[in-house]
Amino acid sequence: MEGLGLFGAGIGAGISVLGAGLGIGRLAASALEAAGRQPEAAGDLRTTMIIAAALIEGVAFFALVICLLMAIA
Amino acid sequence: MSATENKEKSENELHSEVETTNYGTEETTSKEESPVTQILNDLGDHEEFSFGPLHADILPVILYDEGQFHFYGSRSSMEKSGDYLMEHHHIVRASDHNAPDMNLSVTNMVAFQWMAMLLLVILFFTVSKKAKKSGTSAPKGIHNFFESIIVFLRDDVVQPNIAGNAGVRLLPYFLALFMFILVLNLIGLLPGGHTATGTIGVTAALAITAFLVINYTAIKESGIKAWLHHLLGGAPVWLAPLMIPIEIASMFIKPFSLTIRLFANMVAGHTVLFSLMGLLFLFQSFFIAPAIVGFATFINLLELLVAFLQAYIFTMLTAIFVGLAVGEHSHEH
Numbered sequence: 001m002e003g004l005g006l007f008g009a010g011i012g013a014g015i016s017v018l019g020a021g022l023g024i025g026r027l028a029a030s031a032l033e034a035a036g037r038q039p040e041a042a043g044d045l046r047t048t049m050i051i052a053a054a055l056i057e058g059v060a061f062f063a064l065v066i067c068l069l070m071a072i073a
Numbered sequence: 074m075s076a077t078e079n080k081e082k083s084e085n086e087l088h089s090e091v092e093t094t095n096y097g098t099e100e101t102t103s104k105e106e107s108p109v110t111q112i113l114n115d116l117g118d119h120e121e122f123s124f125g126p127l128h129a130d131i132l133p134v135i136l137y138d139e140g141q142f143h144f145y146g147s148r149s150s151m152e153k154s155g156d157y158l159m160e161h162h163h164i165v166r167a168s169d170h171n172a173p174d175m176n177l178s179v180t181n182m183v184a185f186q187w188m189a190m191l192l193l194v195i196l197f198f199t200v201s202k203k204a205k206k207s208g209t210s211a212p213k214g215i216h217n218f219f220e221s222i223i224v225f226l227r228d229d230v231v232q233p234n235i236a237g238n239a240g241v242r243l244l245p246y247f248l249a250l251f252m253f254i255l256v257l258n259l260i261g262l263l264p265g266g267h268t269a270t271g272t273i274g275v276t277a278a279l280a281i282t283a284f285l286v287i288n289y290t291a292i293k294e295s296g297i298k299a300w301l302h303h304l305l306g307g308a309p310v311w312l313a314p315l316m317i318p319i320e321i322a323s324m325f326i327k328p329f330s331l332t333i334r335l336f337a338n339m340v341a342g343h344t345v346l347f348s349l350m351g352l353l354f355l356f357q358s359f360f361i362a363p364a365i366v367g368f369a370t371f372i373n374l375l376e377l378l379v380a381f382l383q384a385y386i387f388t389m390l391t392a393i394f395v396g397l398a399v400g401e402h403s404h405e406h
Contacts, residue, residue: 047229051393054386058330061337072110 009070012063020060024053112347114162116340118272119181120148125265132184136164138173182269189256189269193249226251230389234396239294243395246286251388254279258339258380262373270383271339273332280328283391287327291398303398327394331387338383342376 031049035042122129134145136157145151152158158167165172196219203216212220231240231247254270261268269275292300304320305313349369353362 047389050382050386051389054334054382054390057338058334061333061341062330064341065333065337072113 005070005073009067012070013067016060016063016067020056023056027052027056112344112351115347116268116271116343117162118274119162120159120164120178122181122184123265123267127265132179132181134164135177135179136173137175137177138166143173181267182272182275185260185267185269186257186275189253189260193252193256197252222252223248226388230385230392234389234392235290235399236396239290239395239399243286243290247388247392250279250283250391251384254335254387255381255384258384261339261343262376262380268339268343270335271343273336276332276336279335279387280331283331283394284325284328286391287394287398288324290395294399300398327390331390335383335387338379342372342379346372346376 027049031045035045120132120134122132130147130149132147134143134148134151134157136143136145143151143156145154148159151164156167157164157173159165160170163172164176164178196215200216200219203214204212204220207213207216211217226248227244230251231244234240235243257269257275260266261271288300291303304317306316306320308316346369349365349372353365356362356365
């Protein structure tokens with residue numbers, strides 16, 4: 001039974017990181033595209049991008065903390 | 074087996090494990106020394122001051138137990154008194170091996186926070202003295218360095234988010250928040266240093282100050298009436314049963330997410346570093362070692378970026394939340 005718990009924690013960590021990676025990847029792609037179209041707005045775009053990335057990352061960390069708790073409990 | 078049964082079972086196992094550790098059976102010692110628990114234990118808080126190879130039993134132990142306070146000058150003097158003893162890095166009563174009601178000790182992380190505070194106080198008094206002396210001439214040296222940070226925080230973090238007087242008044246808070254988190258993160262990156270922002274208690278305390286600042290500023294700037302009105306979230310009154318719980322929940326979720334973000338970022342980076350270093354001992358090979366060391370150096374440099382980024386993000390998000398809480402009313406009036 002303990003093995004299954006570890007298995008679940010590993011799979012969960014993988015899926016949550018997959019989601020966060022896709023999200024941040026899309027975000028960076030769109031930000032770069034926008035900066036390419038309008039280079040004078042690059043500074044603002046970078047700030048907004050970092051904040052949005054932090055929010056996505058925060059959600060992913062919620063999932064990772066749950067996985068970690070599953071793995072060590 | 075149902076989920077609740079399973080949980081009960083694991084809890085029972087946990088209890089039996091705790092009980093058996095008192096007698097030091099072989100199985101539990103092997104569990105205690107599993108790499109994951111060991112890494113997490115190293116990242117966590119301790120009752121003694123340690124900085125790299127330096128371990129000093131100098132931190133006072135303060136316990137509140139059974140209605141009265143117990144003060145001890147250090148951990149060893151606590152153990153000498155015979156009332157309490159250390160078991161698996163935790164303080165327990167000598168009589169029944171349970172944890173005391175409340176542990177208010179000065180721990181390693183508290184000591185590291187005090188170091189950061191002392192450093193900041195010294196630095197900022199030096200800088201303010203230089204700023205007073207230089208008058209209107211261009212800043213130089215350390216004064217220049219800190220002035221660029223202060224101006225960055227004022228022009229790019231606080232003023233764009235918090236309009237008017239409140240922004241000016243809150244600038245010292247945001248500056249203190251940013252510098253404190255940054256210094257704690259950077260001390261954690263020193264060889265042998267400990268990251269106080271990697272313990273959830275520290276980040277939670279920082280987020281609680283953020284929560285107080287957000288709501289205090291909102292009430293002070295726009296009055297208690299507008300603050301209560303903002304619980305509706307701009308929706309019509311008949312949606313109140315739905316909106317009020319959501320808005321109250323979001324009020325508490327904001328500091329909670331601040332807590333988890335900083336804590337998890339710092340712990341995750343250090344866990345990766347520890348794990349890579351663990352591989353070194355696992356393989357014990359000259360061919361794999363350079364790759365591991367190179368990768369660990371890369372992660373360490375990444376952590377340097379993360380130390381700045383997380384201090385910035387914590388400050389920025391707090392400023393945005395304050396701005397949201399204050400700004401919503403000024404649109405309505």
